[in-house]
Amino acid sequence: MASADYDRMKEVKEFSESKIGVKGLSDSGITSIPRIFIHPPQTLSQLKPTSSSSFSSIHIPVIDLSNLDSPHHRPKIVDQIREASKTWGFFQVINHGVALSVLEETVNAVKSFHDQPHQVKAKISVGEERRGVVYTSNNDLYRSEAATWHDYLQVWMAPQPPEVERMPEICRREVIAWDTHAKKVAETLMELLSEGLGLEPGKFKELTFSDTRLFVGVCYPHCPQPDLTMGLASHTDPTVLTVLLQNHVPGLQVRHGDEWVDVKPVPGGLIINAGDFLQIVSNGEYNSIQHRVIANPCKEPRISIVMFFSLAKWKESDSYGPLPELLSPEKPAIYRNFTKQEYDDNFYSKGLDSKSFIDKIRI
Numbered sequence: 001m002a003s004a005d006y007d008r009m010k011e012v013k014e015f016s017e018s019k020i021g022v023k024g025l026s027d028s029g030i031t032s033i034p035r036i037f038i039h040p041p042q043t044l045s046q047l048k049p050t051s052s053s054s055f056s057s058i059h060i061p062v063i064d065l066s067n068l069d070s071p072h073h074r075p076k077i078v079d080q081i082r083e084a085s086k087t088w089g090f091f092q093v094i095n096h097g098v099a100l101s102v103l104e105e106t107v108n109a110v111k112s113f114h115d116q117p118h119q120v121k122a123k124i125s126v127g128e129e130r131r132g133v134v135y136t137s138n139n140d141l142y143r144s145e146a147a148t149w150h151d152y153l154q155v156w157m158a159p160q161p162p163e164v165e166r167m168p169e170i171c172r173r174e175v176i177a178w179d180t181h182a183k184k185v186a187e188t189l190m191e192l193l194s195e196g197l198g199l200e201p202g203k204f205k206e207l208t209f210s211d212t213r214l215f216v217g218v219c220y221p222h223c224p225q226p227d228l229t230m231g232l233a234s235h236t237d238p239t240v241l242t243v244l245l246q247n248h249v250p251g252l253q254v255r256h257g258d259e260w261v262d263v264k265p266v267p268g269g270l271i272i273n274a275g276d277f278l279q280i281v282s283n284g285e286y287n288s289i290q291h292r293v294i295a296n297p298c299k300e301p302r303i304s305i306v307m308f309f310s311l312a313k314w315k316e317s318d319s320y321g322p323l324p325e326l327l328s329p330e331k332p333a334i335y336r337n338f339t340k341q342e343y344d345d346n347f348y349s350k351g352l353d354s355k356s357f358i359d360k361i362r363i
């Protein structure tokens, strides 16, 4: 905040070290939020979504994955996914093969984790930044201009899963099970996305996206002043692909043209979105779209389980860019190649504001 007339960092540190979390603040019955959560007026003025009325007919595509193996249905599904990834960058899939009971168990397990007393959650060790198990409040607490109204549990499932004993007992079994299911869904989708660009189904496998999987179980507790803060600030995912499972409490919004569009929870649905890497390797055919979560005005917490699939290793050369197979004189590369180092440096210094990286490498 430009004109913060208080020692903001001190209050951020106190909140962080108290380990009470946003859930703890919410449960304590506060009626106003601490000032470190208050966002600047220019962000807040964009909170009134232009298409949020419940009558709005505009929503991200819902794609039915049944009959994927039928030679009659598959090309139609491939078309729908390509169109959705191009125009929206986001879509929901139904009939993806994961039982409703599994989805419910996963959501309930993450909810149970967050429902524990903060003293219990505080014992979860904070691992190295890119490894292990981390429980914390607020993405980017120190780097962003204002804190956001959520807590999260983060577990690196691959390349190496944490030792079982280090995972919270209350949701360990479900986290491990969800990892397997989400990976399978992501692999199927990446095949369909490959086919959508006229590539062999296995082409995107070369991105080894499923070898780095980050499980994030997010809780957006009730916020007493949802008009003053955000659940999660606007960003694009610095991933290849993201698979998201949410409970029935809404809050996720996707940028579509000039509008913020609510993503309505569809029972049994999974939300899929293309990350920055997919936009780059597809040479802009698929889009990594800005999204955000509004602070939760409902009494019930919003739960989301996000599985991030990132690039593990692509080519020996250690340089990344649009797939040569997709380039032609008519369709020249719109991004230059870049090194993993460049990408990581940008991401870790800029945090979630990684969209600027894509703009930086745009030719």
Ligand SMILES: O=C(O)CCC(=O)C(=O)O
Residues within 6 Å of the ligand: 216, 218, 232, 237, 244, 246, 252, 291, 293, 304, 306
């Ligand atoms: O919780 C959500 O619905 C969105 C989470 C998200 O976008 C993220 O963690 O990158």
Ligand SMILES: [Fe+2]
Residues within 6 Å of the ligand: 235, 236, 237, 291
């Ligand atoms: Fe995201």
